[in-house]
Amino acid sequence: xxxxxxxxxxxxxxxxxxxxxxxxxxxxxxxxxxxxxxxxxxxxxxxxxxxxxxxxxxxxxxxxxxxxxxxxxxxxxxxxxxxxxxxxxxxxxxxxxxxxxxxxxxxxxxxxxxxxxxxxxxxxxxxxxxxxxxxxxxxxxxxxxxxxxxxxxxxxxxxxxxxxxxxxxxxxxxxxxxxxxxxxxxxxxxxxxxxxxxxxxxxxxxxxxxxxxxxxxxxxxxxxxxxxxxxxxxxxxxxxxxxxxxxxxxxxxxxxxxxxxxxxxxxxxxxxxxxxxxxxxxxxxxxxxxxxxxxxxxxxxxxxxxxxxxxxxxxxx
Amino acid sequence: xxxxxxxxxxxxxxxxxxxxxxxxxxxxxxxxxxxxxxxxxxxxxxxxxxxxxxxxxxxxxxxxxxxxxxxxxxxxxxxxxxxxxxxxxxxxxxxxxxxxxxxxxxxxxxxxxxxxxxxxxxxxxxxxxxxxxxxxxxxxxxxxxxxxxxxxxxxxxxxxxxxxxxxxxxxxxxxxxxxxxxxxxxxxxxxxxxxxxxxxxxxxxxxxxxxxxxxxxxxxxxxxxxxxxxxxxxxxxxxxxxxxxxxxxxxxxxxxxxxxxxxxxxxxxxxxxxxxxxxxxxxxxxxxxxxxxxxxxxxxxxxxxxxxxxxxxxxxxxxxxxxxxxxxxxxxxxxxxxxxxxxxxxxxxxxxxxxxxxxxxxxxxxxxxxxxxxxxxxxxxxxxxxxxxxxxxxxxxxxxxxxxxxxx
Amino acid sequence: xxxxxxxxxxxxxxxxxxxxxxxxxxxxxxxxxxxxxxxxxxxxxxxxxxxxxxxxxxxxxxxxxxxxxxxxxxxxxxxxxxxxxxxxxxxxxxxxxxxxxxxxxxxxxxxxxxxxxxxxxxxxxxxxxxxxxxxxxxxxxxxxxxxxxxxxxxxxxxxxxxxxxxxxxxxxxxxxxxxxxxxxxxxxxxxxxxxxxxxxxxxxxxxxxxxxxxxxxxxxxxxxxxxxxxxxxxxxxxx
Numbered sequence: 001x002x003x004x005x006x007x008x009x010x011x012x013x014x015x016x017x018x019x020x021x022x023x024x025x026x027x028x029x030x031x032x033x034x035x036x037x038x039x040x041x042x043x044x045x046x047x048x049x050x051x052x053x054x055x056x057x058x059x060x061x062x063x064x065x066x067x068x069x070x071x072x073x074x075x076x077x078x079x080x081x082x083x084x085x086x087x088x089x090x091x092x093x094x095x096x097x098x099x100x101x102x103x104x105x106x107x108x109x110x111x112x113x114x115x116x117x118x119x120x121x122x123x124x125x126x127x128x129x130x131x132x133x134x135x136x137x138x139x140x141x142x143x144x145x146x147x148x149x150x151x152x153x154x155x156x157x158x159x160x161x162x163x164x165x166x167x168x169x170x171x172x173x174x175x176x177x178x179x180x181x182x183x184x185x186x187x188x189x190x191x192x193x194x195x196x197x198x199x200x201x202x203x204x205x206x207x208x209x210x211x212x213x214x215x216x217x218x219x220x221x222x223x224x225x226x227x228x229x230x231x232x233x234x235x236x237x238x239x240x241x242x243x244x245x246x247x248x249x250x251x252x253x254x255x256x257x258x259x260x261x262x263x264x265x266x267x268x269x270x271x272x273x274x275x276x277x278x279x280x281x282x283x284x285x286x287x288x289x290x291x292x293x294x295x296x297x298x299x300x301x302x303x304x305x306x307x308x309x310x311x312x313x314x315x316x317x
Numbered sequence: 318x319x320x321x322x323x324x325x326x327x328x329x330x331x332x333x334x335x336x337x338x339x340x341x342x343x344x345x346x347x348x349x350x351x352x353x354x355x356x357x358x359x360x361x362x363x364x365x366x367x368x369x370x371x372x373x374x375x376x377x378x379x380x381x382x383x384x385x386x387x388x389x390x391x392x393x394x395x396x397x398x399x400x401x402x403x404x405x406x407x408x409x410x411x412x413x414x415x416x417x418x419x420x421x422x423x424x425x426x427x428x429x430x431x432x433x434x435x436x437x438x439x440x441x442x443x444x445x446x447x448x449x450x451x452x453x454x455x456x457x458x459x460x461x462x463x464x465x466x467x468x469x470x471x472x473x474x475x476x477x478x479x480x481x482x483x484x485x486x487x488x489x490x491x492x493x494x495x496x497x498x499x500x501x502x503x504x505x506x507x508x509x510x511x512x513x514x515x516x517x518x519x520x521x522x523x524x525x526x527x528x529x530x531x532x533x534x535x536x537x538x539x540x541x542x543x544x545x546x547x548x549x550x551x552x553x554x555x556x557x558x559x560x561x562x563x564x565x566x567x568x569x570x571x572x573x574x575x576x577x578x579x580x581x582x583x584x585x586x587x588x589x590x591x592x593x594x595x596x597x598x599x600x601x602x603x604x605x606x607x608x609x610x611x612x613x614x615x616x617x618x619x620x621x622x623x624x625x626x627x628x629x630x631x632x633x634x635x636x637x638x639x640x641x642x643x644x645x646x647x648x649x650x651x652x653x654x655x656x657x658x659x660x661x662x663x664x665x666x667x668x669x670x671x672x673x674x675x676x677x678x679x680x681x682x683x684x685x686x687x688x689x690x691x692x693x694x695x696x697x698x699x700x701x702x703x704x705x706x707x708x709x710x711x712x713x714x715x716x717x718x719x720x721x722x723x724x725x
Numbered sequence: 726x727x728x729x730x731x732x733x734x735x736x737x738x739x740x741x742x743x744x745x746x747x748x749x750x751x752x753x754x755x756x757x758x759x760x761x762x763x764x765x766x767x768x769x770x771x772x773x774x775x776x777x778x779x780x781x782x783x784x785x786x787x788x789x790x791x792x793x794x795x796x797x798x799x800x801x802x803x804x805x806x807x808x809x810x811x812x813x814x815x816x817x818x819x820x821x822x823x824x825x826x827x828x829x830x831x832x833x834x835x836x837x838x839x840x841x842x843x844x845x846x847x848x849x850x851x852x853x854x855x856x857x858x859x860x861x862x863x864x865x866x867x868x869x870x871x872x873x874x875x876x877x878x879x880x881x882x883x884x885x886x887x888x889x890x891x892x893x894x895x896x897x898x899x900x901x902x903x904x905x906x907x908x909x910x911x912x913x914x915x916x917x918x919x920x921x922x923x924x925x926x927x928x929x930x931x932x933x934x935x936x937x938x939x940x941x942x943x944x945x946x947x948x949x950x951x952x953x954x955x956x957x958x959x960x961x962x963x964x
Binding site for chain 1: 775802
């Protein structure tokens with residue numbers, strides 16, 4: 001059984017073996033070509049990364065060490081102020097609240113999104129009429145502009161909105177979803193799950209399709225039940241895709257911004273702030289770009305540690 | 318053959334240069350704004366065609382930017398030295414942007430405008446820093462109480478509330494599930510502070526002194542509404558657009574709102590009236606915050622700046638000003654024009670009356686206003702949702718404000 | 726449904742008056758921007774695949790040196806929230822005169838799609854049976870030939886899936902369009918839709934029909950693409 005430990009090397013293969021029977025004079029050219037080809041394949045992406053990804057990252061980290069507010073930003077000279085931005089953020093209670101919220105938000109969102117996506121992907125391995133139409137329908141939450149989804153959810157969770165009306169039918173009283181600190185937080189998580197599960201669903205679905213049917217048939221011949229097949233074939237074979245989906249899902253969830261910003265604006269009373277909304281508020285409502293960059297850098301560190309955690313757990317499993 | 322080609326190309330080149338030079342005489346004035354209601358856009362188009370026919374060497378280009386993005390867009394453009402000629406900046410932000418060095422001081426030009434002397438003190442102070450002037454207000458607005466006439470008559474209330482006590486009573490009387498007596502916006506943006514300021518200031522309170530009694534009373538006043546159930550708990554999530562929606566669809570009997578919403582409320586066919594902000598005790602004068610956008614000239618180059626000033630002079634012409642303000646649902650910042658507006662339209666009258674005592678928001682804290690507002694509205698939200706007591710919330714805010722102010 | 730009905734006291738799901746006007750207005754407002762959105766999304770998708778496809782294959786199977794660094798950098802850059810990219814890219818693009826141009830927007834959107842594509846394609850590529858390439862190499866093909874004729878056909882389902890995502894991401898991207906495009910004729914659909922959120926409250930009459938109209942092409946692309954994915958897989962890789 002393959003034990004894949006990280007996104008990295010493929011299972012060890014004898015490497016480039018190359019053509020064996022070649023005339024000697026071609027060998028030199030072939031050798032150079034053999035050496036250079038892998039690099040030629042990655043050349044475009046390295047160029048792109050250096051220009052458009054590396055520069056912004058470096059710029060942002062550099063910004064976090066400077067006093068960059070509205071005054072200094074336009075003027076252009078943003079004096080270096082060491083760790084001041086970080087100190088200011090870390091001593092701010094809203095920052096810690098946002099950090100805690102981000103961790104909880106990510107954990108619960110991923111948990112439900114992945115599970116729902118996985119079960120749906122399993123379900124859709126079967127053929128049935130209207131399957132494609134259903135898939136398209138299930139993708140709507142993810143395809144619809146976040147703008148619309150966020151505003152719609154804001155309306156749904158209105159004190160006299162549909163969700164409370166359904167609650168009425170079930171005998172519950174009106175819950176002030178978006179006005180109560182805890183409930184508002186739950187509401188944002190629910191909305192995020194709705195938006196995010198199609199992503200997990202479709203990627204896991206594609207991954208499952210790649211598992212050759214023969215393997216399943218062999219297992220069936222051996223007398224394995226459906227769930228045994230799933231746990232012994234599907235899940236292990238999906239490991240690389242699962243790791244990728246979870247990793248990307250975590251990153252994207254930590255970065256979620258529009259949804260929470262539109263639904264609650266970080267309120268009420270700073271109770272639903274995520275690091276992303278808090279950074280935005282610091283940057284664009286109070287115009288302290290240096291501090292916003294510092295918060296963003298903390299976000300990066302958070303994601304890195306979450307991913308490392310995930311990988312270590314993966315290795316143990 | 319070659320010779321004719323040469324002379325041809327020489328002629329072409331000459332013509333092109335001539336055309337080029339005459340073309341480059343036209344200065345383009347780019348104006349960045351966030352008006353998105355059709356009526357306003359039509360108004361802008363009309364201004365543009367009028368101005369361009371009067372000034373053929375200047376071309377006007379309006380660029381729409383969403384409300385939330387305008388400020389960051391102005392700063393971004395300024396940072397790369399590609400500022401638009403004019404930015405329509407919301408008045409509390411003007412001094413902030415000026416401090417960053419993006420705006421031109423137009424005090425010399427402005428003193429030549431006939432309307433400048435007649436401008437209300439409030440709007441003037443919002444754009445002035447000592448002797449320097451950084452913009453000309455397009456118009457002003459503030460807040461008042463909009464009330465549903467039918468609900469009032471149903472509840473046998475004959476007059477709109479004039480004092481705090483009356484407001485509390487009326488709101489309670491008019492609250493009948495699912496209708497709320499009153500609505501205001503306490504959302505986590507400037508709108509919350511803006512909506513609370515009439516009550517804070519009319520009571521003599523100050524943002525820079527939130528732990529004093531007047532401020533506590535003002536916040537308690539608001540909190541009481543929510544606790545009694547006269548105001549929906551969702552107010553902490555509603556911006557002013559949402560509040561208006563509630564009022565228009567009959568879910569609220571009264572709302573705190575400004576003149577820019579008049580068009581929308583009229584469109585809905587609701588029978589409503591407008592009355593000044595209630596004061597703590599009879600005989601006091603309401604002190605309301607000043608809203609409204611400002612034509613700000615960015616630092617670009619001499620030609621563009623001159624053209625921009627010409628445009629502003631054009632729209633400030635008293636004859637045109639009244640029409641423009643009516644299209645945009647502004648009260649003119651120029652007293653004589655505002656008085657005329659109030660006489661022509663009784664719904665605008667409460668706003669006009671309040672203009673005498675209206676206060677510009679940056680008067681408290683100047684360039685620090687955004688940070689101060691943030692602290693204040695966090696306190697408002699915490700108190701309204703019961704996360705903190707009024708006293709605790711205000712103390713927390715006062716501390717944050719102190720830190721910001723002392724950082725100078 | 727008018728806003729009154731949406732927020733009114735008696736919430737009803739069934740609109741009392743079908744306001745078709747909203748739909749035709751929305752269609753008229755959005756139609757000019759559809760071309761822009763299409764061009765940007767298709768270009769981003771194609772370019773992303775062109776750049777990332779060979780790279781993923783190479784990283785996993787051909788193993789150039791420095792691949793670990795590249796991969797970890799890709800992941801790290803993904804971790805920064807978009808707003809942090811906006812200002813540096815804006816500054817860079819202004820100097821290069823790429824602001825308010827479609828190529829500029831495409832490049833910016835690629836910063837979203839390329840790291841994602843690389844991570845996902847690396848995962849898909851690991852399932853690829855390298856024996857097929859070795860067989861081709863034995864017969865005298867170069868790596869590029871092998872890549873074109875052997876790898877791409879087998880990887881097609883994965884490539885199409887990622888291609889679809891790389892189409893959808895710029896389709897709904899708000900933050901880059903907002904910062905980089907002010908010229909109204911160049912604005913993608915999503916920006917026009919964003920105008921529904923103004924200081925006067927949300928213009929639901931435009932937002933709802935507009936959102937559906939904006940989502941339709943995306944749904945069509947997914948439906949069309951998914952058929953492709955399914956047919957690709959039924960061929961079976963190990964033949």
